[in-house]
Amino acid sequence: MRVALVSAYDLAVPGGVQAQVLGLARALGAAGHEVVVIAPGLAGADRPAGLDLVVVGRTHLVPANGSRAPVAPTPGAMRRARRAVGAAAADVVHVHEPLVPGPALAAACTHNAPVVGTFHRARASTGYIAYGHAFARVVRRLDDRVAVSEMAAETLRAAVGPCEVAILGNAVDLDRFAAAVPVPTTAPTALFVGRIEHRKGLAVLLEAFGGLPGDLRLRIVGDGPGAAALRRRFAGDGRLEWLGAVGDEELERQLVAADVLVAPSLGGESFGVVLLEAMAAGTAVVASDIPGYRLAADGAADLVPPGDAVVLRECVGRLLGDPGERARLAAAGRLVAARHSFTDLAAAYAARYAAVIAGTGGGDRARRGVPRAEARGPRTMGR
Numbered sequence: 001m002r003v004a005l006v007s008a009y010d011l012a013v014p015g016g017v018q019a020q021v022l023g024l025a026r027a028l029g030a031a032g033h034e035v036v037v038i039a040p041g042l043a044g045a046d047r048p049a050g051l052d053l054v055v056v057g058r059t060h061l062v063p064a065n066g067s068r069a070p071v072a073p074t075p076g077a078m079r080r081a082r083r084a085v086g087a088a089a090a091d092v093v094h095v096h097e098p099l100v101p102g103p104a105l106a107a108a109c110t111h112n113a114p115v116v117g118t119f120h121r122a123r124a125s126t127g128y129i130a131y132g133h134a135f136a137r138v139v140r141r142l143d144d145r146v147a148v149s150e151m152a153a154e155t156l157r158a159a160v161g162p163c164e165v166a167i168l169g170n171a172v173d174l175d176r177f178a179a180a181v182p183v184p185t186t187a188p189t190a191l192f193v194g195r196i197e198h199r200k201g202l203a204v205l206l207e208a209f210g211g212l213p214g215d216l217r218l219r220i221v222g223d224g225p226g227a228a229a230l231r232r233r234f235a236g237d238g239r240l241e242w243l244g245a246v247g248d249e250e251l252e253r254q255l256v257a258a259d260v261l262v263a264p265s266l267g268g269e270s271f272g273v274v275l276l277e278a279m280a281a282g283t284a285v286v287a288s289d290i291p292g293y294r295l296a297a298d299g300a301a302d303l304v305p306p307g308d309a310v311v312l313r314e315c316v317g318r319l320l321g322d323p324g325e326r327a328r329l330a331a332a333g334r335l336v337a338a339r340h341s342f343t344d345l346a347a348a349y350a351a352r353y354a355a356v357i358a359g360t361g362g363g364d365r366a367r368r369g370v371p372r373a374e375a376r377g378p379r380t381m382g383r
Contacts, residue, residue: 001353003028004090006081006107007039008100010059010070011048014195014222014245016170016273017120020148021096022048023173027346036088038081040072040103054088056080056103067197067268068225071102078106085110092116092353098139099132099159114143114356116349119165122151122270122292124158132159139163143356146349151291152270166352169295171345172276172337176248180281182257183250187239188320189217191258191283193251193274194265196224201264201288201306206234208264208313215239216320221246221254255281259326260319263287266306272296276340279333284326286315298339300332 041055057077061068081103098108098117147153153165261278269292285301
């Protein structure tokens with residue numbers, strides 16, 4: 001079948017939703033489906049290779065869920081998105097984050113084909129709830145609704161009211177790490193990966209690490225608004241390596257080289273993809289005991305209270321000094337990661353696509369008998 005995947009966020013900017021859109025697009029293509037990806041983007045930015053990608057609007061960083069989201073919330077971007085969806089001539093349109101203003105919301109309103117919506121957000125702010133109330137009808141008219149976790153489903157219901165939502169967890173590309181060459185290390189090494197902002201908890205990790213004695217290393221992958229202040233605050237610890245934002249290949253090398261991946265987020269995580277990536281790389285994981293991380297870890301990580309530097313210090317120090325325990329966690333993590341492949345996720349979505357095309361999906365529009373694309377006649381498969 002031909003699928004139009006629509007991202008609310010700029011795919012050139014690293015992020016959890018973006019990684020899921022890209023991974024799903026590639027897995028669907030590998031399974032023999034035709035995929036066109038529609039997303040906002042900055043002019044001149046590098047674009048992911050190997051995809052049929054249509055960029056429909058210049059992005060701006062907008063505060064959202066404790067972070068800054070790269071979105072294109074303009075009428076022009078929405079018009080271009082609707083034209084792109086029409087030109088794609090898809091059998092099904094799959095929108096990631098349909099309530100985000102811009103291309104995603106525009107695509108969710110389309111009547112060109114059945115529409116599947118996937119919801120990632122894990123915390124309902126007052127603004128999100130107000131926005132959800134305003135556009136609840138759009139959500140209810142989707143042919144199928146999916147959330148990446150129960151927490152994401154609860155967030156959606158808080159915004160739009162009771163509704164039917166299926167759960168399909170996020171995935172990880174298991175093949176990425178098989179050929180990765182580890183970055184050389186000279187001492188037991190912990191790794192942080194993420195945007196450097198308050199909710200990611202890096203300050204807590206740096207405080208915890210600073211109290212650990214000995215020849216250890218902490219590598220920090222990522223950038224963000226909090227980076228400069230934290231670098232100044234902890235400039236005296238020469239064991240810290242600030243790597244900034246890195247590409248996919250370098251991230252893979254860092255993950256397979258690290259002894260421990262530490263994810264100290266304070267909240268707002270619907271599903272811990274970075275945990276799965278570390279597990280797929282064979283790296284032991286320490287993470288905050290929050291719902292999204294607890295779901296992703298599935299018993300294969302050491303969980304600590306969010307924001308507790310003392311407990312985090314004890315846990316990270318113990319693992320860095322205990323190769324046997326690290327190996328045990330890494331082995332358990334590989335088994336968990338294997339259950340979250342993009343191949344399996346693509347197959348699950350393909351089954352849902354087929355159901356909504358056939359008129360048997362779970363959305364309200366399906367139950368009302370609204371005609372599907374096949375009832376409106378054949379569709380051109382080319383763009």
